Amino acid sequence: QVQLQESGPGLVKPSETLSLTCTVSGGSVSSANYYWAWIRQPPGKGLDWIGYIFAGSTNYNPSLKSRVSISVDTYNNQFSLNLRSVTAADTAVYYCLRSHGAFWGPGILVTVSS
Amino acid sequence: QAVVTQEPSLTVSPGGTVTLTCGSSTGAVTSGHWPYWFQQKPGQGPRTLIYDTSNKHSWTPARFSGSLLGGKAALTLSGAQPEDEADYYCLLSYSGAPYVFGTGTKLTVL
Numbered sequence: 673q674v675q676l677q678e679s680g681p682g683l684v685k686p687s688e689t690l691s692l693t694c695t696v697s698g699g700s701v702s703s704a705n706y707y708w709a710w711i712r713q714p715p716g717k718g719l720d721w722i723g724y725i726f727a728g729s730t731n732y733n734p735s736l737k738s739r740v741s742i743s744v745d746t747y748n749n750q751f752s753l754n755l756r757s758v759t760a761a762d763t764a765v766y767y768c769l770r771s772h773g774a775f776w777g778p779g780i781l782v783t784v785s786s
Numbered sequence: 787q788a789v790v791t792q793e794p795s796l797t798v799s800p801g802g803t804v805t806l807t808c809g810s811s812t813g814a815v816t817s818g819h820w821p822y823w824f825q826q827k828p829g830q831g832p833r834t835l836i837y838d839t840s841n842k843h844s845w846t847p848a849r850f851s852g853s854l855l856g857g858k859a860a861l862t863l864s865g866a867q868p869e870d871e872a873d874y875y876c877l878l879s880y881s882g883a884p885y886v887f888g889t890g891t892k893l894t895v896l
Contacts, residue, residue: 709885719824719832719875719887733884734787767831773843774822774834774877 674699676768676777684762684784690755694768694777695748702746707771710742710753712764713779720764724771725751758784788812790878792888797896798866806891807858808876814857815878821859822877823852825870832875836861863893871895 680692694708701708709724723732725742732740739756755762765779789811798804808821815821823836834843836852839859849865859876876888 711887718890719877721877721885721887723884731882731884765831773837773841774824776831776834779831 674770674775676770676775678766678768678777678780680780680782682781682783684758684782685786686759686784687757690753690758690762690782690784692753692766692768692780692782693745693750694752695750696770697749699770700746701744701749701751705772708742708744708751709769709771711767711769712762713767714761714764722753722755722766726771760784787884788878788880788886790876790886790888792874792876792891794889795892795894797894798863798870800866800868800895802866803862803864804866804893805855806861806863806874806876806893807855808860808878808888809858810878812880815854815859817854819859819878819880821852821854823850823859823861824875824877825872826875827872866895868895 675697677695684690704727707724707726710722712720741754744751763784765781767779768777791809817839821839824832825835826832835846835850840852851862853860874891879885
């Protein structure tokens with residue numbers, strides 16, 4: 673069964689870039705059968721879809737599209753999230769997910785603060 | 787972007803049955819939206835209960851079932867248990883567009 677694990681800094685300064693990695697085991701990120709996605713949840717709020725990468729193509733939430741990019745590293749079997757020009761409103765638990773059954777990582781809290 | 791709506795809160799008695807729904811601002815929800823249902827308890831990450839409208843994982847309790855009902859996706863809980871008290875979110879896929887989460891339902895078992 674596929675397993676996912678998020679990693680990255682837990683604290684990012686305002687205006688900087690938030691960078692997270694999701695390491696996949698039990699499956700290949702190069703598979704063209706699945707979407708590899710990022711989701712976030714601000715404290716006390718609902719789930720928010722950030723975007724996904726599928727067979728090399730990306731699709732992003734329009735509200736984040738100008739600041740976000742998702743990429744795949746097939747060598748390390750990982751996929752990554754970059755969110756530029758962050759503000760306090762980007763403070764959230766960030767989750768990675770694989771489609772077709774929706775397998776989640778445990779999540780990582782990222783706080784944007786100086 | 788579409789808006790996906792759920793009941794803000796519902797209450798069910800222990801042993802009772804309740805149906806949570808998931809509607810789309812673009813029209814009827816169909817199997818082509820590949821509806822998902824997630825359960826999230828306080829302090830925990832989401833757990834997938836249902837995918838592709840009605841498919842269950844090995845960890846999904848048998849008392850949960852997914853369906854399409856009256857133009858919406860539905861999650862039915864039959865025989866509610868105290869441990870089912872949680873937030874529930876649906877997720878819909880829109881062809882060529884980002885997925886969209888529902889607004890979430892807070893389920894109380896009381």
